[in-house]
Amino acid sequence: MRTRIYNARILTMEEKRPVFKGEIYIDGGKIFRIKEAKTEKSERTEKPALNEEEKWDEEIDAEGNLIMPGFKNAHTHSAMTFLRSYADDMKLQEWLFDKVFPAEAKLTSDDVYHLTKLAILEYLTSGITAAFDMYKLKQDSAKAAEELGFRMVFCGDINDFGGTLEEMEQDYFRYQCEETPLLSYQFGFHAEYTTSRNLMEGIAQLAGKYKKP
Structure with missing residues (x-):
């Protein structure tokens, strides 16, 4: 073409x-x-x-x-589009533990797929052509991104509530390959206040093993 x-x-x-x-x-x-x-x-x-x-x-x-070159959204949880304007003006811990986590626990793979598509369409209206995404159920977000021709870098969503180093290593091989040119993977964790020191050190060892950031 x-x-x-x-x-x-x-x-x-x-x-x-x-x-x-x-x-x-x-x-x-x-x-x-x-x-x-x-x-x-x-x-x-x-x-x-x-x-x-x-x-x-x-x-x-x-x-x-x-x-001009497209903009990059440097930190996003794309499928969280369904939480927009939900329980605003709350303290972070209350918002997360009382509102967000219970709502997210009800999400299905199909939900994440469609919610990510909505987010990507919104990105494109702003000239955003790539995003660094930290959401769970990456396989469904990946499917949405590939179908829409959108570039997505998965940054790791692991924390004390879910995810393992073994799964992180598998995701690295799954998305850091020539078969998925629009997708890639970087080692990371959700946040320092939801991730233990031991888990962070394990992630650092993985990054050192593959000589990646």
Whole structure:
């Protein structure tokens, strides 16, 4: 699939390079060229376009909108969309133990799958193209992310209430592989106030074993 996006304002995030007008060329889901729009001066001197650039499966008029690298949500529990505006204005411990944990205990795999899809659709409306997710039932979140073409990094959800080092190691091999290019895994724990020192040290040993953060 070859796609040409034209009539765009482009921000590459390169140092000292301002926003410029141009086109973006994509092949097989990867950008292979970004071309600046011609100026009056360059129109007289630039060589004719290559023939390969004339064959497109899809051409999109960006209508002058800005195209830039996607945002990254650096810490999320995607399936918790169902808890939005639920039991607000409470102290953290009361909110967690009296409201959140009992509600989460009722979730099924199917619930997590659909709730994660909702979260991803909301991410995309904000220009977020990847998330670092720390929720349980990762296999269901992974299914939702792959179906929607969304990039997700699982950061580990282990704590004193659930999860083992053995399961964490299995998840590392499951998601840190070429078969799932949109998914990856990093060693981590839920929070320092819900995870014992011994468990944290075990996670650190796993990270050292595979030379990972």
